[in-house]
Amino acid sequence: MNLPIDPIKNITAKYERIFIEETSLPSPVAQRILELVPNDKITVCQGKPDIPTSSEFTGEEYTRSKKLLFITKHPGTFFKRCPGAKKGLACCNYYVLNLGLQCDMDCSYCYLQSFINTPYTIVYSNLDEALNELQEMYDSAPNSPVRVGTGEVIDSLSLDPLSLYSRTLIEFFRGKPSWRLEFKTKSAYVEQFLDCSHDGNVIVSWSINPQHIVETEEHKTANLDERLRAARRALDKGFAIAFHIDPVIWHEEWQKNYSELIEKITTQFVPHEMPYISLGSLRFKSEQREMMRERFGMNSYVTRAEMFPGAAGKMRYDQTLREEMFAYIIGKFKEKSPQWKVFLCMETPETWINATGDLPMKKDDMRSLFRPLQVERT
Amino acid sequence: MVPKTPMWTIKIEPHYKPPTAMPTCKWQNVLLYRGTDFMQDLSALPFAQAYKSIYAEMSFLELAELISELIDHKISFEPSTLLEAYKFRLDAKTEKVLLALRRLPQDFYAWAKLHSLSAGDLYSLCNLPQLPEKALSHLAQLKPSRSFGIQLLDLLVDCQLMNLSEDECLKQASTFEAWRANLHTLRFPQTTKRDEQKKEYLLGLWPKSFTVRWLRQGDRAGVDVHFFVSSKKELAEKIESLQRVHNELAD
Numbered sequence: 005m006n007l008p009i010d011p012i013k014n015i016t017a018k019y020e021r022i023f024i025e026e027t028s029l030p031s032p033v034a035q036r037i038l039e040l041v042p043n044d045k046i047t048v049c050q051g052k053p054d055i056p057t058s059s060e061f062t063g064e065e066y067t068r069s070k071k072l073l074f075i076t077k078h079p080g081t082f083f084k085r086c087p088g089a090k091k092g093l094a095c096c097n098y099y100v101l102n103l104g105l106q107c108d109m110d111c112s113y114c115y116l117q118s119f120i121n122t123p124y125t126i127v128y129s130n131l132d133e134a135l136n137e138l139q140e141m142y143d144s145a146p147n148s149p150v151r152v153g154t155g156e157v158i159d160s161l162s163l164d165p166l167s168l169y170s171r172t173l174i175e176f177f178r179g180k181p182s183w184r185l186e187f188k189t190k191s192a193y194v195e196q197f198l199d200c201s202h203d204g205n206v207i208v209s210w211s212i213n214p215q216h217i218v219e220t221e222e223h224k225t226a227n228l229d230e231r232l233r234a235a236r237r238a239l240d241k242g243f244a245i246a247f248h249i250d251p252v253i254w255h256e257e258w259q260k261n262y263s264e265l266i267e268k269i270t271t272q273f274v275p276h277e278m279p280y281i282s283l284g285s286l287r288f289k290s291e292q293r294e295m296m297r298e299r300f301g302m303n304s305y306v307t308r309a310e311m312f313p314g315a316a317g318k319m320r321y322d323q324t325l326r327e328e329m330f331a332y333i334i335g336k337f338k339e340k341s342p343q344w345k346v347f348l349c350m351e352t353p354e355t356w357i358n359a360t361g362d363l364p365m366k367k368d369d370m371r372s373l374f375r376p377l378q379v380e381r382t
Numbered sequence: 383m384v385p386k387t388p389m390w391t392i393k394i395e396p397h398y399k400p401p402t403a404m405p406t407c408k409w410q411n412v413l414l415y416r417g418t419d420f421m422q423d424l425s426a427l428p429f430a431q432a433y434k435s436i437y438a439e440m441s442f443l444e445l446a447e448l449i450s451e452l453i454d455h456k457i458s459f460e461p462s463t464l465l466e467a468y469k470f471r472l473d474a475k476t477e478k479v480l481l482a483l484r485r486l487p488q489d490f491y492a493w494a495k496l497h498s499l500s501a502g503d504l505y506s507l508c509n510l511p512q513l514p515e516k517a518l519s520h521l522a523q524l525k526p527s528r529s530f531g532i533q534l535l536d537l538l539v540d541c542q543l544m545n546l547s548e549d550e551c552l553k554q555a556s557t558f559e560a561w562r563a564n565l566h567t568l569r570f571p572q573t574t575k576r577d578e579q580k581k582e583y584l585l586g587l588w589p590k591s592f593t594v595r596w597l598r599q600g601d602r603a604g605v606d607v608h609f610f611v612s613s614k615k616e617l618a619e620k621i622e623s624l625q626r627v628h629n630e631l632a633d
Binding site: 058060065294321322323 | 471473474475476478502505506508509539540543544545569570571572573576580598600601602603
């Protein structure tokens with residue numbers, strides 16, 4: 005297919021070197037890279053590229069891992085249950101399909117900083133095997149309302165103009181109406197799949213924040229307006245869209261900035277155009293603090309945030325502050341229209357009750373999202 | 383024979399003590415260990431192997447001190463091999479810590495060594511453009527336990543990175559508890575303010591027959607309430623009081 009050249013150029017410019025493991029050479033993604041990326045940037049290697057790293061990454065090593073790309077086969081299981089599926093958290097039947105590891109963007113709060121220890125970004129070349137796993141899972145639960153997301157450990161779409169995985173996945177989900185495919189991104193790259201026919205079960209979702217937070221904390225991402233414009237483009241082509249206002253980040257002007265964000269959303273979209281908006285507050289594992297402090301200093305709303313140990317072993321804002329921010333944002337949406345469906349992601353039942361008045365299972369507009377699955381893969 | 387004046391004796395005294403019958407050992411012109419009158423020359427071995435044959439265990443900070451001494455005396459050795467002999471790895475992170483350690487005040491270094499702090503425990507210091515030497519010395523003088531000391535160090539590094547002056551960080555630092563409380567206030571100003579308001583309000587709600595204590599438990603702050611009853615009547619009174627508190631409690 006013909007795409008505007010800019011996304012490819014922009015993506016390629018982010019990488020100092022692209023390694024392709026030789027057994028991945030026949031894969032469509034490797035072939036496409038060989039076709040589109042200047043040859044002097046590509047190294048074909050046997051096994052993993054030899055890049056010395058510390059047992060625990062330094063900030064510089066982590067940053068460097070965003071500048072090297074490795075195309076290789078994934079040796080393990082692709083399909084994983086969402087990390088929110090833990091005792092003590094209200095979860096929403098979300099499954100994760102990992103098609104790579106590491107992100108080309110650089111959000112200060114990114115949770116990848118807590119566990120990435122590969123010295124390069126990875127894109128898996130064996131998408132065919134991932135689809136086999138998905139098919140097996142589908143055969144065992146064809147009627148369950150499963151949501152499959154690809155944006156947990158790599159952005160779903162920021163490298164997609166290069167890999168075109170979205171097109172293959174959309175095609176796979178055609179004819180599986182009870183299943184939903186969810187892309188999650190902070191990029192504005194949608195053009196590469198807008199011509200694909202689909203069954204209305206593909207959700208393209210954007211993690212969004214006020215432009216002030218995009219500028220201060222979400223480095224190398226598309227700006228807010230670009231994300232909203234991309235969402236409109238996807239919607240106009242019949243794709244479902246969703247927004248994740250996540251992480252909500254406290255700062256002096258948070259009420260004004262989140263009000264403006266809600267104003268933008270509610271003037272550019274109407275409630276029936278999206279199944280839900282999810283809200284989550286800033287959270288991270290305590291082990292991640294050191295990496296963030298090293299990479300971003302303390303001149304960031306994230307590193308400077310007043311965080312305390314909370315549910316699921318993560319550092320969180322004080323519960324009262326979280327409730328206040330959630331109640332404010334939900335209230336602003338409901339002021340615009342009671343039809344907006346806003347739910348909390350990775351939150352405790354106590355916060356649900358205090359911020360929204362009840363648990364998700366007891367709310368008419370949320371129940372379907374939180375219905376437990378009949379069949380679960382072990 | 384053991385030479386009376388070796389060219390150079392390693393000063394560091396590791397916590398691990400070799401067996402008493404160990405002979406005196408040297409490596410090239412360095413006296414590694416003064417033991418029995420019998421002298422064993424280990425110069426044929428690489429330094430790391432020679433040293434490990436005497437000192438079976440070394441903490442990271444002991445090794446760092448040893449490496450520092452060897453470098454200062456221009457002894458030819460391979461730091462990575464020495465670290466690996468004791469199951470440590472010389473990587474970018476360790477290297478940064480080793481460099482930072484050379485700048486630490488002696489008393490803080492001694493405290494850190496005493497409590498076997500790891501490279502990871504001290505890595506935060508590498509993020510500081512300038513070490514808060516006075517504060518680190520003060521921390522060591524307070525002789526905190528390992529975990530309290532690490533907590534305090536973490537707060538101190540945060541405050542320094544927030545551009546708070548060392549003098550400001552050292553206010554109300556006469557006891558460990560007071561210092562930690564002050565650093566906490568500096569690091570968490572919004573929460574401290576909120577907690578103070580909430581605390582004053584919540585503690586004021588209870589009748590005197592209840593024992594009420596303000597508590598922060600992770601990301602939640604509230605009151606811990608105790609009461610004692612010895613009869614059904616007393617329980618009814620307490621329930622009535624609880625109901626009054628419930629009614630007064632704002633949503």
